[in-house]
Every structure is written in C-alpha cells, then in structure tokens.
Amino acid sequence: MRIVLVSNSTMQPLAGLLKEHDVVVGGVADLLGWLIDPTAPPSDPLTEMVVVCPDGDSLLAPLGSVDLLDELGDRVEAFARDHPSVRVVVSTLLAPWRSAASFADAAEPRGRFASRASWDTTLARLAAELGNVSVLDVRGLAEEHGRATLVNDSYWYLGRIRWSTVGFQVLADELRRIVAATRSAARKVLVLDLDNTLWGGVIGEDGMSGIALGEEGSGKCFRDFQRQVLALKETGVLLAVVSKNDPAIVAEVLEEHPGMVLRTGDFVEVDAGWTNKADRIAEMASRLDLGLDSFVFVDDNPVERDLVRSTLPDVAVPDFPTRIDQLPSWFVDTVVTDWFPRSVVLDEDRAKTLQYQARGERRRAEAADMESFLASLDIRLSFRVDDASLVPRLAQLTQKTNQFNLTTERMTPAEIQQLISSPDHSVVACDYADRFGDEGTIGLAIIDLARGELQNLLLSCRVLGRGVEDALLAEVAVLVAARGHRRITGRFVPTSRNSVASSFLDRAGFRLLDNNGALVGEKEIL
Amino acid sequence: MSVDVNAILELMVAELDLDEGEIEPTSTMDEVENWDSLGHLRVCMALEAAHGVKIPMEKVPELVSVPAIVAFLENT
Structure with missing residues (x-):
C-alpha cells in the first residue's frame, strides 16, 4: 500500500519498519503544506493512505502554536473531503501532561488540557462525518506502554526525532492494524x-x-x-x-x-x-x-x-x-x-x-421438513436373509430395476437360488411398509460373505429418497461384520439410466479405490 | 565492555541500507555515502537499543567513524 506520512517530526525510521508498504515520508516542515499542495505526495493518485501525525510536544509547548492545530484540523478535513478514496489517519497529541501553568492549565481556554480536548473532539467529528478518516491514538499507546518508553528527547534536539526505537515499533504495529482494518481483513x-x-x-x-x-x-x-x-x-x-x-x-x-x-x-x-x-x-x-x-x-x-x-x-x-x-x-x-x-x-x-x-x-427447516415428512410416513422396514420363498420376486427385481441399481446385473431365479444356497453368499431382501400401505419386497442386496463384498444393491424407484438404501446397507454391514470382516467393498457400474445411484457409495462413506469403468470403493465397518 | 566489530557493521548495514563491503572496520562517516546526518542518528538509536546504553547527546556528533563507535562502546 502507498502510505504518505506527514508530520512535523522526523518519521523516516517508521518507513524502515513498514517495508511491506511503499512509504513516503515528508520533512518536518511539510505538515501543513503537503495537505494543500496538489502536487505533493498526499494528492498523488497512487496514494492510498495519508497518516497525519502532528508532534504534540511542540504544538502544545508554551508559546507554541495552538492556532496551528485549528488550521491543521481544517486542512485535514478539506483533504479528506477532496480525497474520499484515500484513508486519512490522524493521530491524537502526545505531550508531557504537566505544563508550566501546573493546575491552572485546565482553566485556560488555550491551555494544554483544553487544546488536547478540542483536538480530540475534532478527530471524533471527522471520523463520524467522513467515512475515510481514522484515528491513530498515540496517547492511548502511551497509556499502554508509558510515554517515557515511546519518546526520546535527545534525538528530538539532535534531529527532530521524537519517537524512540521502541516508539517507532509500537507506531508501526498500530499502523499495520489500521491498514488491516481498512482492508476489511476482519473475520466474520x-x-x-x-x-x-x-x-x-x-x-x-x-x-x-x-x-x-x-x-x-x-x-x-x-x-x-x-x-x-x-x-x-x-x-x-x-x-x-x-x-x-x-x-x-x-x-x-x-x-x-x-x-x-x-x-x-x-x-x-x-x-x-x-x-x-x-x-x-x-x-x-x-x-x-x-x-x-x-x-x-x-x-x-x-x-x-x-x-x-x-x-x-x-x-x-x-x-x-x-x-x-x-x-x-x-x-x-x-x-x-x-x-x-x-x-x-x-x-x-x-x-x-x-x-x-x-x-x-x-x-434447518429444509432439512427438518424432509425429516418430519419421513417421520410422518411411519416407515417400517423388514429384512429377510436367504429366504428361498422370495426367489421369483428377487429375480424379477434384478431384471426390472434400472435406476437405483448399483451394477444392473440381471439374474435368473436359478442364479438367485444358487446364491441363497451358497454358504459364502447372502441375499438380503428388504420389505417396505408405511402408513399408506404395504409395498412388499422392494429391494435387495447381494453379498459375497467370503470376500466382504457388496456385489449389488438395488431398490425399486417407488421408495427412493426415504433413506431405505441406508438401512439396507446397514443390514448388509452387520452380516459382513459377523463373518469377521473389518471393511466392506462395493462397486458402481454406470449405465445410461442408473445415475440416481451414482453417488450412493460416496454418500455412504465408501473410499474410492478404483475408477476404471466401474467405481470401486471400500468402507470401514465395526 | 568488549565489542564485536562485525556485529556493529551488521547493524550499520541494516540501518543505513548498505550493501556488504560498503562499510569496513576503519570507515568514517564521509567515506560512506548513506551515512548522512539522519542516518547517523538512526545508527546511534539502534546502538543504544542493541547495547542497552544511552549515548549522551553531546557525544553523538563525535561518533563519526567505526573506530570512534567501537571505542565509545568499549569505554562504556
């Protein structure tokens, strides 16, 4: 960010601490002049932030120019109004809190106490009226760190450097926070x-x-x-x-x-x-x-x-x-x-x-609507494992179910009978009923118990979207686990019509192992 | 206190934004281009912070060479 520092004290060391920004620093005589000079760096179109940091010590000194503060306030206001896209940061005044007038100072209309209060009031008004004015509260920083830590009198006399090494670091940190605030880096x-x-x-x-x-x-x-x-x-x-x-x-x-x-x-x-x-x-x-x-x-x-x-x-x-x-x-x-x-x-x-x-x-209402709809259906599922009396219906389901069918592998009654008789396979039939009636056997799963493999799972489209597939898979998992397996594998073979089942394995928590024509996945069971 | 000249040169390279080799253990202020009056104050402030000393105001204008700085720190 292009930042221009305007002050009547030497601010160059601050630029050295803000290396991540492009910082331009005025001389000690530029405090008032730069703000009204259209050719000076604050008015440069590339400037994004102008920091006005008047030296409170010299402005509030006895016989110092309190009038200068009024003028500065006017110029800051005019500049901020003319440059609405520039963030104008103005500092409060840091100065020794004792004055030569001691306790009588507070009663002086142009005293230190009154001047500081009026500057603060000006800043509060500008911040409230103009969206692009922020306050750099150096007096607040001094309350936190101690003024004596932040300033360094000998270098003021040697070269108008008011801030100490620590002081410049504290200023740099605070300016970074102000930059972050203007960039809306805030979390939500x-x-x-x-x-x-x-x-x-x-x-x-x-x-x-x-x-x-x-x-x-x-x-x-x-x-x-x-x-x-x-x-x-x-x-x-x-x-x-x-x-x-x-x-x-x-x-x-x-x-x-x-x-x-x-x-x-x-x-x-x-x-x-x-x-x-x-x-x-x-x-x-x-x-x-x-x-x-x-x-x-x-x-x-x-x-x-x-x-x-x-x-x-x-x-x-x-x-x-x-x-x-x-x-x-x-x-x-x-x-x-x-x-x-x-x-x-x-x-x-x-x-x-x-x-x-x-x-x-x-x-939540969308989710709750679905849940309350399902709850209102009063769904009752029953599962029958290797029931030979169901062979004709099970074969028919493999022949006729096109949509929710993981492999679309068609089977004859003889093939189903063979699986039912095999000790290494199971066929799970799922019956569905709800308060509207009994749908009979509407789904099945074929399992290779020896290998812990779900060979197929299918469901009549009449009962899709009601969580039946999940319940059927849970039943399958119980049978596979009972044979000592810790995981189950499953596969999905895409056809032109079974896309409704394509995301089932993923939703059910299967980890994709292979995707070569068929999706092959595995899932932990306990 | 004993003084590490190389540490002082390193500090000056950083404060004065120098390239290595632009300043040596014998350098004086007028031989180093970036060592101007503001740069000098920054070096003195940095020396104070790094060594935990206060350089008296009237001493600051005298420390215009690396040997002068080393001598001051050694005698502090």
Missing part, C-alpha cells in the same frame, strides 16, 4: 466455547447455581468478557457457540441464568453436543455459506484449540489467557484487534446476526 464469526470460557466452571457438573458468572468475584471477569463480546457483536460480528455439553442444559443457561449477558438470540447458532469440534465448525461454515477463514475460535481448552488448529488451519485460534482477570482486556487487545479490526460500522453490519440466523433457520 466468533465461535465460543462455554465452560470456563463464557463462565467459570463446568455447567454439567456444577449446575446453574454452581458456575461462576455474575457481578461478584471471578464471575465478574466472565460477565465483563461477555459484555465485550456483545459489544463486538454490535459491530456486525456473528457469534456462535460450539460446546461439548448437553443441549438442554445449555439452552437453560442461555435463557435463564441471571448472570448471562449473552442470550440465545445473540448467537447465530448454538451447537451443543459431544462430537468433534473441528467437524462442527466446518459444518457450521457450510450452513452459513462462509469460508473457514472467516472464523475465530476461542476456547480455554488447549486440546480443543490444537485440534481445531491442526484440522482447520484457516480458522484463527488465539491462545487463551492464563489468568481469568485478563479475559476482558485480552479479548479487546488481542482477539478484537488482531482478528476483527474495522474502520467503520454501518447499519447493515448491526443487522448481520438476524440475517444469518434466518439463513441458518431456512437450511
């Missing part, structure tokens, strides 16, 4: 664990009254943390829960615990269960139609963090603080700053959670 979803993350203790063991969550003691750390998380949500970040817990207990805490700041409606999804968290995050990503690189996962458990880190490298997994009193500040300083930086919050951002909740509910 914060996935949270529950036990010992959103509250202290384990809800399944400690119960509603036993977990630490409230206004007292360590419970307040978690409550303050939740407040920060809620504030992040208000900027448009989606919140989700992935927890190893009983869903009913989790729902009870989210709805009823008096200490909770975050409630069910604040989350785009609440996923409580016992399966692998990495799988659940991946599934959530596909439900929400978001890439895994949109996710940040916060969990106190290092084992869960490692699992997600190694399985889903695109998901950001920050380390968790070792002391819970650090939880609220760690969250803002590290998680928010590193993964959810942003320059502006729009009204659309605030409505994000509702939007995505609707998206997730629609997906």
